[in-house]
Amino acid sequence: MNPDFQQLMRNATRLTRSGDLQAATAAIQAALAGASTAPASAPATPAIDKLFHVIDVAAREVPGTEPCAPSSEETPGPESFIAGSHGGGAGRRDFKLYIPPGAGDRALPLVVMLHGCTQHPDDFAAGTDMNTIASTQGFFVLYPAQSQQANPQRCWSWFKHNHQARGRGEPALLAGMTREVMAGYAIDPDRVYVAGLSAGGAMAAILGDTYPDLYAAVGVHSGLAPGVATDLPSALGAMKGGARPVRTGASGVATIVFHGDADTTVHPSNGHQVIAASAGTATSIDVERRQAPGGRATTRSVHRAADGAVVAEHWLVHGAPHAWSGGSAKGSYTDLRGPDASAEMLRFFLEHPRQRGH
Incomplete structure (x- = not known):
């Protein structure tokens, strides 16, 4: 049976039990119609107006109840990839959680991975191959799932002003989900990180x-800086490269950016703005150009604070489209010729544990 169909039917059962019969009916209809099944291969560089149509939808929050634990039918073993759901005042979202071998022996890092539009956790896990790295290096990976009830194309609401502040909207929901997972497993609170692609970035x-007190470092792949858009028109302008910096200060959160300079969906200039928003402009920069045999050339800019500490890295991948660099063909929106963004993000993350007092 199609796993997407099974998931929809499980959702319908849960919604029925919670009393939301309208949503349950919609879930059953979607399951019967096969509406949740994504195309096997998505185009790597959709036209900007077509992508904007994807995010130009009415988003609404689905009221949540109490957080629920992973399904008892999926008991964690030595290594597992389980499903769960988290809800609260800002709504409810499903998630997948990768539990590495040996979990529980000691506190391990956690990486939160936010998918792009039209994607879902299983697709994103396959495309980034992050679970394989987690298996060998020992860390948890949390994949929140944007619901089609909140956004029909599963885009995170980065462009809406009510989803850009602490304690509100999707940021509050995702932070709450992160904390729920941290409370349920042996996770090092000083090594919790978040990364994403496009809308997820x-x-x-x-x-x-x-939430700089929760996430020690950030990975942004083909994404945009906080606050460059507060509505749909400004989002379109930012994606085309017309956004202006929204502040002069910097968050100070260690950030690594990957962006292709042939990205026609989110203009590459957005990568520079992400770095400026996190590290500021008063940094020294070491620049090196790399060329992998048979792969893409890359310009890597390392930003250092006055004391020499690395505060940000910007990887500009030459010739790369709107896709996860170095990803696997098993997932959508991946570029096999680029450097391994997953491995480099993890390396950067582990070099930046949270500093006590932040």
């Missing part, structure tokens, strides 16, 4: 900006 930047 933009939301990851917002989470780093609004």
